[in-house]
Amino acid sequence: MKILVLGPGAREHAIILALLAEDAGHDIICAPGNAGIAADVTTIALDANNPKLVTEFALAEEVDLVVIGPEAPLVAGVADPLRKHRIPVFGPSKAAAALEGSKAFAKRIMDAAQVPTGRAQSITDQATAEATLDAFGAPYVVKADGLAAGKGVLVTEDRAAALDHVNNWISRGEVLIEEFLDGQEVSLFLLSDGENVLPLSPAQDYKRLGDGDAGPNTGGMGAYSPLPWLPAGFVDEVVNSVAVPTIRQLASEGTPFVGLLYCGLIMTSKGVRVIEFNARFGDPETQVVLPRLQTPLSGLLYAAATGNLASQPAPSFSDDVAVTVVLASENYPEAPVTGRPITGLDAAAAVPGVQIVHAATATDNEGAMIATGGRVLSVVATGQNFSEARDRAYQAIGLIHLEGSHYRSDIAARVAN
Numbered sequence: 508m509k510i511l512v513l514g515p516g517a518r519e520h521a522i523i524l525a526l527l528a529e530d531a532g533h534d535i536i537c538a539p540g541n542a543g544i545a546a547d548v549t550t551i552a553l554d555a556n557n558p559k560l561v562t563e564f565a566l567a568e569e570v571d572l573v574v575i576g577p578e579a580p581l582v583a584g585v586a587d588p589l590r591k592h593r594i595p596v597f598g599p600s601k602a603a604a605a606l607e608g609s610k611a612f613a614k615r616i617m618d619a620a621q622v623p624t625g626r627a628q629s630i631t632d633q634a635t636a637e638a639t640l641d642a643f644g645a646p647y648v649v650k651a652d653g654l655a656a657g658k659g660v661l662v663t664e665d666r667a668a669a670l671d672h673v674n675n676w677i678s679r680g681e682v683l684i685e686e687f688l689d690g691q692e693v694s695l696f697l698l699s700d701g702e703n704v705l706p707l708s709p710a711q712d713y714k715r716l717g718d719g720d721a722g723p724n725t726g727g728m729g730a731y732s733p734l735p736w737l738p739a740g741f742v743d744e745v746v747n748s749v750a751v752p753t754i755r756q757l758a759s760e761g762t763p764f765v766g767l768l769y770c771g772l773i774m775t776s777k778g779v780r781v782i783e784f785n786a787r788f789g790d791p792e793t794q795v796v797l798p799r800l801q802t803p804l805s806g807l808l809y810a811a812a813t814g815n816l817a818s819q820p821a822p823s824f825s826d827d828v829a830v831t832v833v834l835a836s837e838n839y840p841e842a843p844v845t846g847r848p849i850t851g852l853d854a855a856a857a858v859p860g861v862q863i864v865h866a867a868t869a870t871d872n873e874g875a876m877i878a879t880g881g882r883v884l885s886v887v888a889t890g891q892n893f894s895e896a897r898d899r900a901y902q903a904i905g906l907i908h909l910e911g912s913h914y915r916s917d918i919a920a921r922v923a924n
Contacts (some may be wrong), residue, residue, distance in 0.1 A: 508531075508533050508570065508572055508809070509533070509534040509536075509569065509570050509571045509572075509575060509652045510526060510532070510533055510534070510535050510536070510570070510571065510572045510573075510805065511536050511537075511538065511561075511564070511565055511568070511570045511572070511573045511574070512526075512535060512536070512538075512573075512576060513519065513537075513555040513561065513564070513573065513574065513575045513576055513577070513580055513585065514535045514537070514538075514540075514555060514575070514576025514577045514580075515540060515541055515555075515577075515867075516541065516577065516790060516865075516866045516867065516882075517790055517793075517794060517864045517865060517866035517882070517884065517885045518576050518577070518787075518788050518789070518790040518793045518794075518865045519537060519540070519544065519577075519717055520541070520543055520544050520547075520574040520576060520865050520866070521697055521750065521788075521793045521797050521798075521864050521885075521887075522576065522649055522788065522793065522797065522804070523535055523537060523544060523547060523548055524547070524797070524802075524862060524864065525604065525797040525798070525800060525804045526804055526805055527548070528544075528779040529803045529804065529805060531803065531805065533805060534710070534787060535549070536548065536549045536550070536551060536568070536580070536638030537550045537551075538550065538551045538552075538553035538554075538555050538561075538564075539551065539552055539553060539554075539555060540871070541865050541866070541868050541869065541871050541879070542865060542868040542869050542876055542882070543863065543864070543865025543868055544865060550849060551564075552706070553631075555575075555577075555579075555580045555585070555650045555819060556580045556583045556585065557583075557585075558577050558583065558584050558585045558587060558588045558589075558613055558781060559588065559916045561573070561585050561588075561589065561806075562588040562589050562592060562594070564565070564922050565589060565592075565594050565860045566592060571595065571809075572595045572596070572597065572805070572808060572809050572812060573586075573589055573594060573595070573596040574596075574597045574598070574808055575596065575598030575766070575787065576598065576787060576788065577784065577787060578604070578607050578786060578787055579607070580598075580600070581598050581599060581604035581607070581608075581786050581787060582601065582604050582605075582607070582608040582764075583601070584600070584601030584604075586598045586599060586600050586604075586667060586765075587600050587601055587883065590860050591852075593815050595809060595812035596765075596812055597765070597766050597767070597808040597809075597811055597812045598765070598766040598787065599765055599766045599786050600762065600763075600765075600788075601764070602761075602762040603757055603762045603763065603764040603786070604786045605762075606753075606757070606764065606784045606785075606786050607769075607783075607785045607786040607787070608786075609652055609681075610627075610650050610651075610652050610681075610683050610783070610858060611629055611652050611681050611683060613783065613784050613874075614683070616625050616753060616756055616757065617753070617781060617784075619756050620752035620755070620756035621752060622748065622749050622752055622753055622781055623748060623749070623778060623779060623780050623781065624650075624780055624781040624782075625648075625685050625686035625687075625688045625780055626643070626685065626686040627683050627684070627685040627686070628642075628643075628683065628684050628685075628894055629681055629682075630673060630677065630681070630682040630683065630684055631677070631679075631681065631682075632677075633670070633674065635675065635806055636670060636673045636677075636682070636684065637670065639684045640666055640669055640670070640684060641687075643684060643686055643687070644687075645663075645664045645687075646662055646663060646664050646687045647661075647662070647663055647664070647666060647668075647669035647684070647687070648660070648661070648662050648684065648685040648686070649661045649672045649676075649682060649683070649684055649685075650682065650683045650684075650685060651676040651679070651682060652676075652680050652681035652682060653679070659676060660724055660725070661724070662687070664886050671683075688773045688775050688780050688782065688798065689773075689775060689776075690773045690774040690775045690776070691711070691736070691773070691774045692710050692711060692712075692714055692771070692772065692773050692774075692782070693710075693734060693737065693741075693772045693773070693774065693893045694709065694710045694711065694730075694769065694770070694771060694772070694789050694792045695707070695709045695710075695742065695745055695769075695770045695772060696710075696767055696768070696769055696770075696788060696789065696793075696796060696896070697746070697750045697767070697770065698766075698767060698768075698807055698808075698811045698816060698822075699750075699754050699764050699765060699766060699767070699768050699809045699811060699816070699857065700765055700810065700812075700814045700815065700816040700817075701754070701758060701763030701764060701765045701814065702754065702755075702758060702763070702814070702816075702817075702868070703816040703817045704750045704751060704754055704768065704816070705807070705811075705816055705819060705821060705822060705868050706742050706745070706746055706750070706821075706822075707796050707800070707822055707823075707824075708732050708733050708750050708796050708799060708800075708824045709732065709733060709734045709737060709741070709742065710730050710731065710732035710733075710734070710789075710792040710795050710796050710877065711730060711731060711732075711734055711750050711792075712727045712729065712730040712789065712792050713727065713728045713729045713730065713909075713915060713917075713918055714727055714728070714757075714793055715728070716728060716839075716840065716915075717915065718864070718915055718916055718917045719917065722736060723840060723841075724840075724841045724879075725835075725839070725882070726790065726881075726882055727790055727791045727792070727833065727834045727882075727916065728789045728791075728832075728835070728842070728882075728915045728918070729790070729791060729830070729847065729885075729914075729915055730792045730794065730795045730830075730831050730832045730835055730898075730918070731795055731828065731830045731893065731918065731919035731920070731922065732792070732796050732799060732828065732829050732833070733799070733824070733828065734922075735922055736922070737827075737878040741779075744779060745770060745772065745779060748779070749770055749772075749779070749781055749808055749832070750768055750770065753768065753784070754768065764786075765788065765811060765812065765814075766786060767786070767788050768783035768785075768786070769771050769784060769786070769787065769788065769789050770784060771783040771784070771785065771789075780888075784872040789808065790866075791833055791885050794829075794831040794864050794885045794887045795829035795831050795887065796829075798827075798829050798862065798887060798889055799824045799825045799827060799828075799829050799889070800822060800823075800824055800825075801822075801823045801824060801825055802820075802822040802823050807819060807822060825889075825890060826880050826891075827885060827889045827890060827896075828888075828889065828890060828891075828892060828893050828896050829888070829896060830862070830884065830887070830888050830893065830896040830897050830899075830900045830918055830919045831885045831886065831887045831888075831900065831918070832880075832886050832900045832901065832904050832914050832915065832918050833866075833882050833884075833885050833914060833915075834883050834884050834885075834886065834904060834907060834912050834913075834914050835881055835882050835883060835912060835914065836867075836878050836880065836881055836882075836883055836909070836911065836912060837910070837911025837912060837913070838882035838911075839882065839913075840881055843880060843881035844911055845867075845877075845879050845880060846877055846878070846879070846880055847877060847878050847910050847911070848871075848875050848876065848877055848909075848910075849868065849876045849877065849878055849883065849884075849907065849908070849909045850876075850907070850908045850909075851906045851907040852907060854906040855886060855903040855906040855907050856903070856906065858887050858888070858899050858902050858903040858906070859899060860889045860890055860896070860899045861886060861887065861888045861899055861900070861903045862886075862888075863884055863885075863886060863887075863903075864884060864885040864886075864889040865883075866880065866882045866883055866884050866885060867879045867881065867882060867883050867884075868883060868884065869879025878909055878912075883909060883912065884907075884921075886900050886903045886904040886907070888900035888901070888903065892923075892924045893919050893922045893923040893924070894924065896919070897918070897919050897920070897923050901916070901919070
């Protein structure tokens with residue numbers, strides 16, 4: 508197939524690597540991509556957030572499938588004109604992408620579908636914020652309603668900090684204060700064709716900056732898959748109590764969801780609860796789920812895009828485990844230092860079972876690799892067990908040099924033995 512992948516980061520690189528691993532002769536184009544992606548497939552300088560430009564390119568190039576990676580083009584409605592022109596696209600419409608683009612919309616859908624989640628209150632002024640914080644109690648959870656690149660959520664014991672977060676975001680739109688939910692977090696991806704769903708393998712990511720879950724929230728500093736501590740029947744429970752009701756509710760409202768439903772879940776003492784929905788593959792969880800996928804990814808994405816998931820068997824996964832560790836630039840997530848050279852990538856990639864997945868890289872005028880953002884790359888390692896995978900990941904990341912960079916040293920430590 509001729510496949511157009513939209514997006515610039517590690518999630519898109521992981522998708523492309525999974526498509527290439529099929530060895531099916533796909534013609535893959537990525538817009539805009541990054542330096543690592545450009546080493547594997549053709550990249551083009553196309554604005555992935557512009558529905559008109561993307562559609563014109565897909566028509567001109569006779570693309571068979573468009574895969575939308577990040578949330579921004581989904582919320583911008585890139586999928587809509589593609590579908591009008593009968594181009595198969597993996598990614599929800601602008602209306603359905605509000606499931607991620609608006610936390611208030613997502614809460615309304617969950618309530619209507621009777622999906623288990625925590626209490627939430629929409630906030631439009633400081634007086635209501637103070638009353639709600641006091642009613643819910645600490646720890647305080649404050650979320651910006653719209654897209655915030657992983658920086659719109661604050662969980663804190665400090666009431667004053669919670670109010671400051673409300674005031675910082677309220678001028679830009681709605682803010683939600685939510686009930687704090689305590690327990691292990693789980694990320695579960697589900698493919699949807701608007702009516703049917705197929706689950707992938709669960710993963711767990713590490714959102715906090717530092718070891719031991721210290722520091723601020725980030726876009727994700729690492730992940731592992733599968734989750735050996737999950738109870739039997741967990742995936743089926745989520746499919747039946749969360750995914751199917753949500754997909755059916757969206758369909759009943761005339762906004763069918765076609766693409767990847769990301770369920771951010773938490774295992775509380777009272778059962779599974781939804782923390783959030785996303786409308787696309789999660790990053791960095793994609794980096795550990797797709798390397799274990801044995802079913803051809805292209806077939807799954809195309810079946811979802813064309814309404815044929817019901818004809819697909821459940822995806823199969825390798826018994827191997829996967830661990831990914833994110834290398835971040837100095838000062839991430841506040842004001843990352845960019846433009847610095849990255850060395851040691853070839854040595855790192857030579858470690859058995861390791862892939863280097865690029866997130867924010869480019870080449871300078873002399874062809875040297877440089878960092879262009881906060882989360883620069885992911886070191887992904889597979890192995891027969893978590894000890895082997897962790898050893899490989901940390902051996903590889905230790906071979907990479909980026910001045911001032913940092914990474915967590917405890918990814919998947921809890922499951923390695």
